[in-house]
Amino acid sequence: MIELTHIKKTYDTGRARVTAVDGVSLSVEKGDIYGIIGFSGAGKSTLVRCINLLERPDSGRVRVDGVELTELSVPQLREARRRIGMIFQNFSLMPSRTVADNIAMALRHSALTPEKKKEKIASLLELVGLGERAESYPSQLSGGQKQRVAIARALANDPKVLLCDEATSALDPQTTRSILKLLRSLNEKLGITMVVITHQMSVVKSLCRHAAVMEHGRIVERGTAVDLFSHPQQPITKSFIDTACNVDSLRDYLEDQTERKAVTGGAPVYLLTYAGSETSEPLMANLYRLFGVSANILFGNVDFVAGTPIGRLGVTLSGENEAVSRALAYIKDRRVTVEEL
Numbered sequence: 001m002i003e004l005t006h007i008k009k010t011y012d013t014g015r016a017r018v019t020a021v022d023g024v025s026l027s028v029e030k031g032d033i034y035g036i037i038g039f040s041g042a043g044k045s046t047l048v049r050c051i052n053l054l055e056r057p058d059s060g061r062v063r064v065d066g067v068e069l070t071e072l073s074v075p076q077l078r079e080a081r082r083r084i085g086m087i088f089q090n091f092s093l094m095p096s097r098t099v100a101d102n103i104a105m106a107l108r109h110s111a112l113t114p115e116k117k118k119e120k121i122a123s124l125l126e127l128v129g130l131g132e133r134a135e136s137y138p139s140q141l142s143g144g145q146k147q148r149v150a151i152a153r154a155l156a157n158d159p160k161v162l163l164c165d166e167a168t169s170a171l172d173p174q175t176t177r178s179i180l181k182l183l184r185s186l187n188e189k190l191g192i193t194m195v196v197i198t199h200q201m202s203v204v205k206s207l208c209r210h211a212a213v214m215e216h217g218r219i220v221e222r223g224t225a226v227d228l229f230s231h232p233q234q235p236i237t238k239s240f241i242d243t244a245c246n247v248d249s250l251r252d253y254l255e256d257q258t259e260r261k262a263v264t265g266g267a268p269v270y271l272l273t274y275a276g277s278e279t280s281e282p283l284m285a286n287l288y289r290l291f292g293v294s295a296n297i298l299f300g301n302v303d304f305v306a307g308t309p310i311g312r313l314g315v316t317l318s319g320e321n322e323a324v325s326r327a328l329a330y331i332k333d334r335r336v337t338v339e340e341l
């Protein structure tokens with residue numbers, strides 16, 4: 001559905017030349033929810049704004065639903081953009097217009113009759129759970145409700161693609177969950193392809209099937225959300241995952257050598273990460289049964305990523321040195337990742 005090829009975008013700030021996107025290629029399948037994660041300034045927004053040519057890349061190709069956008073005339077591009085909805089962190093609603101009028105703005109070039117437009121607006125508001133708020137003004141709505149209006153507006157022209165730029169970053173955790181749930185249901189009901197920019201791995205965790213990690217204008221790692229969560233390769237991906245899965249708290253705790261000695265008795269701490277069916281194996285029991293090695297659990301966390309459980313355990317292992325080595329080899333054989341902390 002979306003094909004970006006060797007996208008490069010630089011900005012001339014007067015004093016310096018900033019390379020915001022540095023030769024990125026990205027392919028997003030129809031119906032996918034694709035996350036783009038990275039720290040502030042990594043180039044996520046610029047990359048996503050290249051998908052609808054809100055930013056025109058210096059070089060590279062942008063193909064959406066089989067159409068090469070960079071080759072279109074201005075009127076053709078305007079038409080093509082209607083098939084690409086976008087929502088933002090700050091909602092971008094017109095404060096002086098009602099909810100219904102905000103959505104109507106997106107339909108001003110539509111061929112629908114005024115009657116049909118009214119029906120369309122009502123059904124869009126129904127879809128986002130705001131059937132009763134057509135005549136409210138944005139100032140009368142909560143942040144979550146404003147984002148729902150923005151989503152309804154983005155869907156007005158039946159887009160095939162929805163771009164979400166930090167859509168939940170300004171919302172509290174509970175409202176974030178409800179907006180992510182809405183986006184998931186729209187993806188299921190409408191089959192709409194979504195690209196979701198975020199600096200929070202928790203958004204990737206609960207929404208995305210695939211994701212790419214950006215750093216300094218480049219994609220440094222990409223894959224299924226399950227793979228990124230269970231077998232992150234790059235340091236930046238690991239650090240995002242550690243934060244999302246609370247491993248940070250264990251690392252912080254172990255940094256204090258006195259605390260560390262008190263809980264581990266000086267034994268090494270291993271972080272075991274396992275995904276999917278690997279979780280069902282009674283691993284700890286087997287370590288004792290097969291090797292006489294017992295595990296002392298210091299930390300445990302299970303996340304569900306795209307419906308797959310991914311577990312993390314922080315353990316010390318006690319037993320004969322030789323037995324512990326064999327136990328570690330046994331664990332690794334079961335596709336459990338072992339990291340010494």
Ligand SMILES: Nc1ncnc2c1ncn2[C@@H]1O[C@H](COP(=O)(O)OP(=O)(O)OP(=O)(O)O)[C@@H](O)[C@H]1O
Nearest residue numbers: 011013018020038039040041042043044045046047
């Ligand atoms: N219009 C602009 N003019 C000059 N520099 C820009 C412009 N837009 C972005 N940049 C620069 O390009 C780089 C990438 O910015 P971008 O907003 O794409 O990153 P981001 O990952 O989306 O970060 P954030 O989450 O903070 O928005 C940054 O160094 C930024 O300062």
